[in-house]
Amino acid sequence: MSLIVVRDLRKTYRVRQATEGFLQGLASVIGSGTTEVRAVDGVSFVIEPGECVGYLGPNGAGKSTTIKVLTGILVPSGGSVTVAGLTPWRQRMQNARQIGVVFGQRTQLYWDLPLMHSFEMLQHIYGIPKARYESTLGEFRGLFGLDEFIRTPVRQLSLGQRMRGDLVAAMLHEPTILYLDEPTIGLDLVAKDQILENIATLNRVKGITVLLTTHNLAEVERLCRRIILIHQGRILHDGDLEAFKQKHAPFRTLVVHLAHPAPPVIRPLPGADIAVVARDRLEVRFPRGVSPQNLIREIAGTFEVRDLAIEEASLEGVLRELYREPPAEAASR
Amino acid sequence: MLRYGAFAQAALRREGVYRVNVVVGLLGLVLGLYVLHLVWTELYRANAAVAPAGITLPAMLTYMVIGQLALLVVQVDSTPLIREKVREGIIAYDLLRPVRFPLYLLADNLGSAAFRLLIALPAAVLAALLLDVQLPPDALHVLAFGASLGFGLVIAFLLDFLANLTAFWTLETFGLQYMLRFAGFVLSGVFVPLWFFPDVWRPLVTALPFASIYGTPLSIFVGRLDGGELWSAMLLQVTWTLLLAGAAGWAWSAAERRVVVQGG
Amino acid sequence: MGVECRGAARRRSGGLGVTLFRYPWLFMHYWRLSALVMAQYPLNTVIWLVFATIYHLSSIGILWAMLQRFPVLGGWTFPEMFFLYALWNMAHGLYAITLAKVYWLSRHVREGRFDIFQIRPVGALFQVITTPEGISLQDPLIAIVLFVVAVGQLHVALTPTDFALLPAIVVGGALVKGGLLLAVYALSFWAVRMDAGRQLLETLEVQFVRFPLSIYPQAVQWFFSFVLPFAFVSFVPAQLILRKDTVALLSPQLGYLTPAVGLAVFAAGYLLWRIGLRRYESTGS
Numbered sequence: 001m002s003l004i005v006v007r008d009l010r011k012t013y014r015v016r017q018a019t020e021g022f023l024q025g026l027a028s029v030i031g032s033g034t035t036e037v038r039a040v041d042g043v044s045f046v047i048e049p050g051e052c053v054g055y056l057g058p059n060g061a062g063k064s065t066t067i068k069v070l071t072g073i074l075v076p077s078g079g080s081v082t083v084a085g086l087t088p089w090r091q092r093m094q095n096a097r098q099i100g101v102v103f104g105q106r107t108q109l110y111w112d113l114p115l116m117h118s119f120e121m122l123q124h125i126y127g128i129p130k131a132r133y134e135s136t137l138g139e140f141r142g143l144f145g146l147d148e149f150i151r152t153p154v155r156q157l158s159l160g161q162r163m164r165g166d167l168v169a170a171m172l173h174e175p176t177i178l179y180l181d182e183p184t185i186g187l188d189l190v191a192k193d194q195i196l197e198n199i200a201t202l203n204r205v206k207g208i209t210v211l212l213t214t215h216n217l218a219e220v221e222r223l224c225r226r227i228i229l230i231h232q233g234r235i236l237h238d239g240d241l242e243a244f245k246q247k248h249a250p251f252r253t254l255v256v257h258l259a260h261p262a263p264p265v266i267r268p269l270p271g272a273d274i275a276v277v278a279r280d281r282l283e284v285r286f287p288r289g290v291s292p293q294n295l296i297r298e299i300a301g302t303f304e305v306r307d308l309a310i311e312e313a314s315l316e317g318v319l320r321e322l323y324r325e326p327p328a329e330a331a332s333r
Numbered sequence: 334m335l336r337y338g339a340f341a342q343a344a345l346r347r348e349g350v351y352r353v354n355v356v357v358g359l360l361g362l363v364l365g366l367y368v369l370h371l372v373w374t375e376l377y378r379a380n381a382a383v384a385p386a387g388i389t390l391p392a393m394l395t396y397m398v399i400g401q402l403a404l405l406v407v408q409v410d411s412t413p414l415i416r417e418k419v420r421e422g423i424i425a426y427d428l429l430r431p432v433r434f435p436l437y438l439l440a441d442n443l444g445s446a447a448f449r450l451l452i453a454l455p456a457a458v459l460a461a462l463l464l465d466v467q468l469p470p471d472a473l474h475v476l477a478f479g480a481s482l483g484f485g486l487v488i489a490f491l492l493d494f495l496a497n498l499t500a501f502w503t504l505e506t507f508g509l510q511y512m513l514r515f516a517g518f519v520l521s522g523v524f525v526p527l528w529f530f531p532d533v534w535r536p537l538v539t540a541l542p543f544a545s546i547y548g549t550p551l552s553i554f555v556g557r558l559d560g561g562e563l564w565s566a567m568l569l570q571v572t573w574t575l576l577l578a579g580a581a582g583w584a585w586s587a588a589e590r591r592v593v594v595q596g597g
Numbered sequence: 598m599g600v601e602c603r604g605a606a607r608r609r610s611g612g613l614g615v616t617l618f619r620y621p622w623l624f625m626h627y628w629r630l631s632a633l634v635m636a637q638y639p640l641n642t643v644i645w646l647v648f649a650t651i652y653h654l655s656s657i658g659i660l661w662a663m664l665q666r667f668p669v670l671g672g673w674t675f676p677e678m679f680f681l682y683a684l685w686n687m688a689h690g691l692y693a694i695t696l697a698k699v700y701w702l703s704r705h706v707r708e709g710r711f712d713i714f715q716i717r718p719v720g721a722l723f724q725v726i727t728t729p730e731g732i733s734l735q736d737p738l739i740a741i742v743l744f745v746v747a748v749g750q751l752h753v754a755l756t757p758t759d760f761a762l763l764p765a766i767v768v769g770g771a772l773v774k775g776g777l778l779l780a781v782y783a784l785s786f787w788a789v790r791m792d793a794g795r796q797l798l799e800t801l802e803v804q805f806v807r808f809p810l811s812i813y814p815q816a817v818q819w820f821f822s823f824v825l826p827f828a829f830v831s832f833v834p835a836q837l838i839l840r841k842d843t844v845a846l847l848s849p850q851l852g853y854l855t856p857a858v859g860l861a862v863f864a865a866g867y868l869l870w871r872i873g874l875r876r877y878e879s880t881g882s
């Protein structure tokens with residue numbers, strides 16, 4: 001039986017002007033002046049236990065809204081959602097026991113208290129039996145290396161440490177599903193790497209079903225084989241990541257820094273698109289499957305090269321590609 | 334000198350920004366006046382048999398109204414400017430500026446006071462019309478009241494400043510300045526005139542600086558202090574001002590030294 | 598592990614019986630955690646104690662000074678007014694360590710923490726009021742000391758019945774205060790910034806509760822008895838205990854109704870909260 005079933009989910013917001021102050025707030029309760037925003041417009045997907053799914057989309061695409069509905073925070077305008085047989089917003093507290101959530105931009109830890117105390121509080125909130133709690137916590141302490149900062153007040157932790165703390169906090173009650181809403185935002189490369197590794201462990205070693213939202217394609221690549229791409233409230237792609245990259249991001253770019261300004265006319269190279277981007281910089285687009293070896297040799301033979309770099313496709317770039325055709329056609333592919 | 338004027342102006346403008354606070358504060362003032370008016374009227378009525386120490390109800394009500402308005406205007410609070418900054422470690426910036434910090438604080442507080450005065454004056458006029466407030470007996474008393482209130486403001490500022498300076502040594506003395514303020518509510522005679530206090534306590538309480546903040550100017554306003562008593566009371570105010578200013582100056586250089594040593 | 602966990606989760610979600618035990622237990626844990634936080638700043642705790650003492654001394658001092666020359670106010674003497682103040686403080690003390698944190702709701706919503714409260718298997722309101730930051734466990738302790746002193750200096754002795762009624766009265770008073778605050782802050786779900794509303798409520802309470810209700814005109818008495826029932830926090834039960842009858846509008850016997858009034862006010866506030874919550878769930882902000 002599928003774990004998460006979403007059918008034709010719709011959520012429309014009425015946006016009214018922000019109010020300030022007591023009297024104006026009172027007035028706003030009576031008055032109106034609103035516009036409709038379709039945050040999620042007919043989204044459907046199914047997630048099986050043990051999957052790790054990347055939920056991608058640019059900002060404002062509807063990712064957070066979907067997560068909020070799945071976690072039971074938000075009541076949708078239409079459609080149905082079942083998470084392990086429960087309707088999240090109707091059986092909120094029951095659903096809460098089987099899910100763990102990490103919000104990248106807000107922490108659920110208590111700011112002034114040592115990390116340890118946040119965990120303790122959660123133990124009591126979830127009603128975890130002491131023995132169970134100790135063994136779970138012990139396991140995570142080892143896995144994620146918490147010991148060095150578990151007694152530090154949360155406000156003194158680095159962002160990377162805090163995220164690890166949040167991850168453990170979300171997992172203390174051993175949920176079967178883990179939702180992550182932009183968990184690597186603001187992290188430096190090392191910390192990002194670590195968190196992604198931790199999440200990967202949870203999914204591959206412990207079999208937790210993971211739904212991760214992000215707008216960073218590279219992150220998803222590391223963790224998930226399946227991605228769901230959402231844009232303007234609709235799903236544009238739902239399936240294997242590799243296939244997606246083949247179809248929509250079939251190119252990579254070789255960035256060449258020249259020692260001298262590029263000549264006005266450049267002989268075209270077979271199988272590659274050369275673009276002169278600046279006086280001394282070339283961007284060479286080439287197909288994904290092809291090794292850049294020949295290309296590099298050609299270029300090094302033709303120009304004096306100061307520096308070389310290879311860039312992966314970005315989500316923004318992919319979307320730009322996708323929007324050469326209308327979204328409806330792209331979705332039906 | 335002009336520089337300090339600018340600080341005062343900035344404080345004036347800043348206070349005005351928090352419109353909601355102003356409205357609620359004003360409401361608190363009006364309600365407070367209303368309640369106290371009822372209280373004193375009732376006190377006099379229910380205890381008509383007891384001689385009210387030579388002050389009539391109208392005079393008492395005047396004292397109360399002017400007292401509450403003075404309370405509104407004189408309330409000094411340098412906490413955000415000192416304590417918070419020390420806590421956040423940015424006090425060093427203030428010390429680097431080419432202005433004398435204590436004077437800057439004083440100017441800031443004067444600016445805030447001026448803003449509150451702008452609100453207090455129309456409220457005072459309203460109160461005078463509605464609540465039967467008696468004016469001071471002559472021009473001398475008016476001038477003396479103004480001067481006396483000015484001294485009171487400076488004394489209040491100095492006490493608050495000294496209390497806040499403890500922040501340079503430990504942040505844990507939060508609330509010290511507010512404790513002084515609460516002590517001031519009772520001991521300054523702003524709610525209950527000092528001459529209602531039992532004879533045993535009166536000399537001590539009168540000698541404390543708190544009495545020189547509100548008690549003296551208010552007594553002048555209702556004409557309770559005259560001639561020799563008036564001058565000696567004001568002399569006490571001047572004495573306290575000088576004493577506290579000296580202490581403040583000394584404490585401030587100690588604080589400055591501490592910042593240099595500790596590094597902000 | 599997945600299937601087993603799901604089963605366990607369903608079992609643990611229990612019914613009303615579990616709820617009745619869990620919430621008080623969580624409360625105690627919250628207090629314990631808060632005490633730990635306070636213990637980390639011992640000097641701060643002591644300073645706060647001194648501060649509160651001076652604050653109370655000053656409030657009582659003003660009353661005392663007033664009643665030096667004029668022994669009676671509205672039919673109440675100083676010892677009786679001291680008692681009135683102390684009784685109010687008891688209710689406030691209980692309120693401070695239980696319901697007072699409701700005013701953090703604005704902040705939680707603004708900072709996005711409120712969403713986090715909703716993904717836990719415990720009521721959101723409960724989590725708001727048990728935020729273990731910035732609690733002052735000293736308030737109820739000081740209130741008890743004050744109360745003992747106040748009772749000691751009364752000219753009449755309290756009967757055992759009076760003492761038996763006391764917990765219900767204090768709880769009722771705390772519920773009135775909490776309920777009113779909850780009603781005001783439930784509006785946060787519509788207008789977000791309700792701090793002015795809270796200040797207004799506090800101003801009204803502080804200004805009028807200091808003195809016996811008997812000195813106010815009938816309209817004001819009516820207002821604080823039936824619109825914002827602050828009178829039931831201390832004045833009405835004090836009349837009952839001290840066997841005074843100074844307000845025509847309110848017979849001392851109404852003091853027995855204090856817990857009921859508390860429950861009613863809290864229920865009203867809670868209803869507004871539920872409505873607000875539902876609105877929040879459908880608009881998500």
